[in-house]
Amino acid sequence: MASGEIVTVVGANGAGKTTLLKCLAGIQPVSSGSIVFRGETLTSVRAHARVKRGLAQSPEGRQIFTNLTVEEARALMARPSCLLLDEPSMGLAPILVAQIFDVVKGMKALGVTVLLVEQNAFSALSVADRGYVMETGRITLSGSAAELIADERIRSAYLGI
Ligand SMILES: Nc1ncnc2c1ncn2[C@@H]1O[C@H](COP(=O)(O)OP(=O)(O)OP(=O)(O)O)[C@@H](O)[C@H]1O
Numbered sequence: 001m002a003s004g005e006i007v008t009v010v011g012a013n014g015a016g017k018t019t020l021l022k023c024l025a026g027i028q029p030v031s032s033g034s035i036v037f038r039g040e041t042l043t044s045v046r047a048h049a050r051v052k053r054g055l056a057q058s059p060e061g062r063q064i065f066t067n068l069t070v071e072e073a074r075a076l077m078a079r080p081s082c083l084l085l086d087e088p089s090m091g092l093a094p095i096l097v098a099q100i101f102d103v104v105k106g107m108k109a110l111g112v113t114v115l116l117v118e119q120n121a122f123s124a125l126s127v128a129d130r131g132y133v134m135e136t137g138r139i140t141l142s143g144s145a146a147e148l149i150a151d152e153r154i155r156s157a158y159l160g161i
């Protein structure tokens with residue numbers, strides 16, 4: 001991902017989105033492959049050390065800012081950083097959901113890179129620059145957010161349009 005980019009991962013329940021984010025954050029071991037962040041291989045680097053390098057995760061369904069940990073706050077100050085957001089709008093009223101997406105856009109404006117997983121794929125693709133489609137643990141499709149929103153397969157499978 002490029003600095004300041006918003007990238008989303010779209011996929012059905014159980015596709016492996018949360019697992020991917022946990023692997024990137026270092027709270028779940030990877031079974032294969034490697035994690036490279038800003039030129040450094042982090043695969044065997046512990047989670048807290050990844051945070052110090054500017055890679056912060058907001059766990060599944062936990063709202064950004066309201067539950068920001070000290071480590072996450074540090075990560076936000078150490079720009080440029082990358083935030084891994086796993087369903088930040090989960091359980092929120094629509095007006096607050098809109099605010100979450102505004103916050104994500106604001107982060108981009110600050111140069112923060114965001115990897116966003118959202119149940120609402122349409123909203124996620126609407127704020128994202130690029131997206132990936134994940135099926136049973138594998139990336140099956142990728143493209144610009146505009147391409148993915150226009151793709152008939154994505155529209156019927158994930159956007160309900
Ligand atoms: N690459 C993979 N290979 C094998 N199993 C995987 C892989 N990724 C995830 N799994 C397994 O699939 C299950 C569901 O994964 P996960 O919770 O990451 O899905 P999710 O896409 O976040 O779903 P939801 O939309 O419901 O949050 C977990 O039991 C996980 O261990």
Ligand SMILES: [Mg+2]
Binds near residue numbers: 017018019060
């Ligand atoms: Mg999940």
